[in-house]
Amino acid sequence: xxxxxxxxxxxxxxxxxxxxxxxxxxxxxxxxxxxxxxxxxxxxxxxxxxxxxxxxxxxxxxxxxxxxxxxxxxxxxxxxxxxxxxxxxxxxxxxxxxxxxxxxxxxxxxxxxxxxxxxxxxxxxxxxxxxxxxxxxxxxxxxxxxxxxxxxxxxxxxxxxxxxxxxxxxxxxxxxxxxxxxxxxxxxxxxxxxxxxxxxxxxxxxxxxxxxxxxxxxxxxxxxxxxxxxxxxxxxxxxxxxxxxxxxxxxxxxxxxxxxxxxxxxxxxxxxxxxxxxxxxxxxxxxxxxxxxxxxxxxxxxxxxxxxxxxxxxxxxxxxxxxxxxxxxxxxxxxxxxxxxxxxxxxxxxxxxxxxxxxxxxxxxxxxxxxxxxxxxxxxxxxxxxxxxxxxxxxxxxxxxxxxxxxxxxxxxxxxxxxxxxxxxxxxxxxxxxxxxxxxxxxxxxxxxxxxxxxxxxxxxxxxxxxxxxxxxxxxxxxxxxxxxxxxxxxxxxxxxxxxxxxxxxxxxxxxxxxxxxxxxxxxxxxxxxxxxxxxxxxxx
Amino acid sequence: xxxxxxxxxxxxxxxxxxxxxxxxxxxxxxxxxxxxxxxxxxxxxxxxxxxxxxxxxxxxxxxxxxxxxxxxxxxxxxxxxxxxxxxxxxxxxxxxxxxxxxxxxxxxxxxxxxxxxxxxxxxxxxxxxxxxxxxxxxxxxxxxxxxxxxxxxxxxxxxxxxxxxxxxxxxxxxxxxxxxxxxxxxxxxxxxxxxxxxxxxxxxxxxxxxxxxxxxxxxxxxxxxxxxxxxxxxxxxxxxxxxxxxxxxxxxxxxxxxxxxxxxxxxxxxxxxxxxxxxxxxxxxxxxxxxxxxxxxxxxxxxxxxxxxxxxxx
Numbered sequence: 008x009x010x011x012x013x014x015x016x017x018x019x020x021x022x023x024x025x026x027x028x029x030x031x032x033x034x035x036x037x038x039x040x041x042x043x044x045x046x047x048x049x050x051x052x053x054x055x056x057x058x059x060x061x062x063x064x065x066x067x068x069x070x071x072x073x074x075x076x077x078x079x080x081x082x083x084x085x086x087x088x089x090x091x092x093x094x095x096x097x098x099x100x101x102x103x104x105x106x107x108x109x110x111x112x113x114x115x116x117x118x119x120x121x122x123x124x125x126x127x128x129x130x131x132x133x134x135x136x137x138x139x140x141x142x143x144x145x146x147x148x149x150x151x152x153x154x155x156x157x158x159x160x161x162x163x164x165x166x167x168x169x170x171x172x173x174x175x176x177x178x179x180x181x182x183x184x185x186x187x188x189x190x191x192x193x194x195x196x197x198x199x200x201x202x203x204x205x206x207x208x209x210x211x212x213x214x215x216x217x218x219x220x221x222x223x224x225x226x227x228x229x230x231x232x233x234x235x236x237x238x239x240x241x242x243x244x245x246x247x248x249x250x251x252x253x254x255x256x257x258x259x260x261x262x263x264x265x266x267x268x269x270x271x272x273x274x275x276x277x278x279x280x281x282x283x284x285x286x287x288x289x290x291x292x293x294x295x296x297x298x299x300x301x302x303x304x305x306x307x308x309x310x311x312x313x314x315x316x317x318x319x320x321x322x323x324x325x326x327x328x329x330x331x332x333x334x335x336x337x338x339x340x341x342x343x344x345x346x347x348x349x350x351x352x353x354x355x356x357x358x359x360x361x362x363x364x365x366x367x368x369x370x371x372x373x374x375x376x377x378x379x380x381x382x383x384x385x386x387x388x389x390x391x392x393x394x395x396x397x398x399x400x401x402x403x404x405x406x407x408x409x410x411x412x413x414x415x416x417x418x419x420x421x422x423x424x425x426x427x428x429x430x431x432x433x434x435x436x437x438x439x440x441x442x443x444x445x446x447x448x449x450x451x452x453x454x455x456x457x458x459x460x461x462x463x464x465x466x467x468x469x470x471x472x473x474x475x476x477x478x479x480x481x482x483x484x485x486x487x488x489x490x491x492x493x494x495x496x497x498x499x500x501x502x503x504x505x506x507x508x509x510x511x512x513x514x515x516x517x518x519x520x521x522x523x524x525x526x527x528x529x530x531x532x533x534x535x536x537x538x539x540x541x542x543x544x545x546x547x548x
Numbered sequence: 549x550x551x552x553x554x555x556x557x558x559x560x561x562x563x564x565x566x567x568x569x570x571x572x573x574x575x576x577x578x579x580x581x582x583x584x585x586x587x588x589x590x591x592x593x594x595x596x597x598x599x600x601x602x603x604x605x606x607x608x609x610x611x612x613x614x615x616x617x618x619x620x621x622x623x624x625x626x627x628x629x630x631x632x633x634x635x636x637x638x639x640x641x642x643x644x645x646x647x648x649x650x651x652x653x654x655x656x657x658x659x660x661x662x663x664x665x666x667x668x669x670x671x672x673x674x675x676x677x678x679x680x681x682x683x684x685x686x687x688x689x690x691x692x693x694x695x696x697x698x699x700x701x702x703x704x705x706x707x708x709x710x711x712x713x714x715x716x717x718x719x720x721x722x723x724x725x726x727x728x729x730x731x732x733x734x735x736x737x738x739x740x741x742x743x744x745x746x747x748x749x750x751x752x753x754x755x756x757x758x759x760x761x762x763x764x765x766x767x768x769x770x771x772x773x774x775x776x777x778x779x780x781x782x783x784x785x786x787x788x789x790x791x792x793x794x795x796x797x798x799x800x801x802x803x804x805x806x807x808x809x810x811x812x813x814x815x816x817x818x819x820x821x822x823x824x825x826x827x828x829x830x831x832x833x834x835x836x837x838x839x840x841x842x843x844x845x846x847x848x849x850x851x852x853x854x855x856x857x858x859x860x861x862x
Binding site for chain 1: 603604605606607610628690694695696697700701704705710714715717800802803805806807818819821822823824825826
């Protein structure tokens, strides 16, 4: 990570200098559009133009993702010009896997620079640490050209307005067609990039691929004679967990309490539910008490790794990969990541559980968050908007193109071995390609794992199974000032309480009063703001 | 007498003359002073955000003034703030009672060892943990005492009940204190050992000739010899008595919950850096700093009253 003079002195001195000179940074803001629902609605979203005609082996729908059993032979090189301008471009991101080798020792990175026509200088942090790093860099006033901005960032619209380029002119409506791979991102994902009456970023789409349910080690379950686990209710589910626990051998069924899963079982809505214009937070749902009680039972039954409450995500992933745990709750993206990180050999096999009701029947799974992050371009960047958008466009090249093959799998020989038309990654390939470029922009996920057609088959099957039952978050694309400003803080109190209840340190009955406090300390205001935004959107239609 | 004549001499010299006389010394002090000014005093100006609705992306100049609004959590007794204050005070007490005297006892113990060789080896081993970062120390404790750690694995494999130590909110304050003692006690003995070596061995000989037992010698020779340094360190400790460990706590906070683990420093972090309430966080940090200064000055005053030199003389 390069430490420039700017980043070194950034925090204190630059801030102090501003204080002394008293120069307000926003003085020159000409277009003073507010982040109102009306202004945002007025923005014409980028036109969706589907790219290419690659026929999936497992066709998807609007919800279910396309699945491919093989990589298309002779992939097309879709972009002929190098998108870069020859000058280094800086980028800051999280990375989900292991820390990759630095640029000078990373042939993938070097080849990428060559293809982009600009050196991509990437400053990385692990998933766990990225929000801290991001907040600190913002506070230090030291932002790179391309910024991966978590959607939960405090005061996101104001931040974007102060620091990011307005991309409306370049992307709105048909203008986006200049960047065919950005135009290939469905309109719904762009909705989350509209702030202050303009388009302020490029989406990194997730949605279905981010839908999060229990992943299980099918190989470990098979070793116990369990071939197709489909618990019918919570009791069944707990029995399955107990079966997979052998504490004396240091093996526990779960990496952590799957509270989100238990909530889905208990019919708790996905974030915010809307009925006749009235919004309800998932915290308020009655099912929470049952879900928490169920979680407690799991802890009591000893099916959760005893260190789960103090473990970080990276540690939990190690447990799952190492077979210390046979269940983890995560998404389709993580499912693939587990195959990348696999240390258990060829037998390694992952699958996903469906959601039954706590007392039987079928429950409604939560649709994954639409965006992984918004990628914004710094106002202070010396590069032209066009260059940065061309880079993002390159990064969004979809499955089937030569660009996709390279950006996901690297160079043949070093990073992957060609098996038929499938690029089967090598260990070097996995480590060197994990530099986080997918967070500049990305095409919608295609279900595919090179050389393992059973992976997309399993993924496609579970997606088809749950698609019709998915519950959506009604607050997506609606902005609440209070949620943005105080959300992290007031939600943190409840997360803290959840942990204490699950560990049996506090009774489940503490939940209801805590939600009341949550409502009075901001929740009620968030509800009001979301309802207003929803009404404005409905009125505008 | 000597001191008084010196003072008179100083009064006779003008400021310019004194600067000229000490120019070499002042030159030596310059780099250090510049460093302190640049990295300690200039950033202090940033505390102005305690009086602003500060947004990092707007900068200090661009954020609106908000008067004393950010201090409301302190004056109105916001429960989250009070909780942080309570935990901080509990840990301050625990650390004053258990952590502060530990190196004194250890230094006395080391000092009583006859074999220089054993003493050196013991010292080296005891200094070592100080050089580990908190991440390592916390991970070590986790690996040894955690739910899936060495101790509990042993207990489980022998069909014994497991012990819930790491991540147990009831034991958290004790755990924190033990970790600090384990990590820093050895290192903190250095100053006391230095002070012990300064005590004139003739005093011990004289005491033993007078028939003083080892305990008597300890009380009448050793302790008076250590008194100055103990008071000095205690006053300095008071200055950051409200700083009870940040990294160590934040690393372990998730498991035990904020009810027992939120202290002023983590409150500032969770509200400021994570929660975006920078102004409130700065206000709390500022008050904490002021309390620290007041404590140091007051303790120093008390030391003077009792005839000790304290941190600086009058």
